[in-house]
Amino acid sequence: MLGSEVETSEKGRGGKSGSAHNVCFFPYLKDIKAFSNELAKHVKNITLSTQRSDLSGYELIDMVEKYNGILIPAHIFTPHKSYYGNCSNRLQDIFKEKYDKIFAVELGLSSDTFLADEISELENKTFVTNSDAHSLPKIAREYNKMLVEDISFQEIVKALKNEDGRKVLANYGLDPKLGKYHRSFCEDCNDSIEIDEAATICPKCGGQNITFGVFDRIELIKDKKQTKSPENRPPYIYQVPLSFIPGVGGKTIEKLLNHFETEMNILHKVSEDDIEAVAGKKVAKNIISSINGDIQVHSGGGGVYGKVTIS
Numbered sequence: 387m388l389g390s391e392v393e394t395s396e397k398g399r400g401g402k403s404g405s406a407h408n409v410c411f412f413p414y415l416k417d418i419k420a421f422s423n424e425l426a427k428h429v430k431n432i433t434l435s436t437q438r439s440d441l442s443g444y445e446l447i448d449m450v451e452k453y454n455g456i457l458i459p460a461h462i463f464t465p466h467k468s469y470y471g472n473c474s475n476r477l478q479d480i481f482k483e484k485y486d487k488i489f490a491v492e493l494g495l496s497s498d499t500f501l502a503d504e505i506s507e508l509e510n511k512t513f514v515t516n517s518d519a520h521s522l523p524k525i526a527r528e529y530n531k532m533l534v535e536d537i538s539f540q541e542i543v544k545a546l547k548n549e550d551g552r553k554v555l556a557n558y559g560l561d562p563k564l565g566k567y568h569r570s571f572c573e574d575c576n577d578s579i580e581i582d583e584a585a586t587i588c589p590k591c592g593g594q595n596i597t598f599g600v601f602d603r604i605e606l607i608k609d610k611k612q613t614k615s616p617e618n619r620p621p622y623i624y625q626v627p628l629s630f631i632p633g634v635g636g637k638t639i640e641k642l643l644n645h646f647e648t649e650m651n652i653l654h655k656v657s658e659d660d661i662e663a664v665a666g667k668k669v670a671k672n673i674i675s676s677i678n679g680d681i682q683v684h685s686g687g688g689g690v691y692g693k694v695t696i697s
């Protein structure tokens with residue numbers, strides 16, 4: 387899919403300016419080229435990655451549609467570059483009467499379906515779990531399984547719109563605790579902190595340099611008493627990437643990949659015996675424990691991933 391991640395500018399929370407990321411997909415090269423030419427008028431250096439534009443999300447969606455594209459708000463809860471993270475409590479306030487043109491939102495590593503379904507305005511939006519292209523080895527640490535007739539832009543759009551039987555069948559992704567921004571973080575203490583709903587100061591040092599975690603941000607803005615996903619919400623399947631599993635280092639991962647080709651195969655298809663034959667008993671046991679959820683997950687925050695331990 388031809389795509390572009392665009393940073394928009396909003397009047398943010400508490401009078402501060404906020405920025406958000408948007409994933410924009412286009413059907414043809416001519417469309418994305420024309421889009422890029424127009425976007426260049428709103429960005430200082432169009433050749434750098436995700437430079438801040440002077441457009442709002444409300445303005446950007448028109449430009450995307452002009453070139454036959456679709457707009458998906460990206461990693462919607464992350465603290466620094468997302469709509470809920472630092473722009474608004476409601477996407478509807480950003481997109482106003484154009485809110486119906488948004489049919490899918492991207493959850494990001496630190497959230498999942500259960501957390502996002504605490505916000506009622508997301509009820510009829512499709513959730514996508516994407517890994518981005520900043521780092522090749524991390525591709526497919528999150529992904530979507532879709533039911534489509536063939537692999538084309540039109541079919542994927544239909545799946546995202548839940549049209550003609552096309553749909554997202556499952557979301558695969560991290561346990562949100564493993565994400566880099568799950569819990570809140572005090573920049574002054576340089577440590578994760580627990581804060582309750584309305585607090586904006588660090589309970590340890592009294593500092594105000596707090597980076598809200600995704601979990602805490604959702605606690606603050608959720609409007610459903612009970613989390614209940616809509617009937618047609620596909621399952622969210624947790625997966626622990628190999629690099630998070632204790633005792634599985636770079637060399638072992640390389641060996642496993644040489645043998646089983648993809649991380650998806652290793653995490654979802656291969657048996658313990660097969661893994662053991664390639665990487666030994668201990669590694670096989672740890673990978674299977676991770677797959678079965680027989681692990682302890684310690685929350686991440688402040689830009690540091692969560693951790694997995696196996697007792």
Ligand SMILES: [Zn+2]
Nearest residue numbers: 391407460467
């Ligand atoms: Zn981004």
Ligand SMILES: [Zn+2]
Nearest residue numbers: 572575588591
């Ligand atoms: Zn502190």
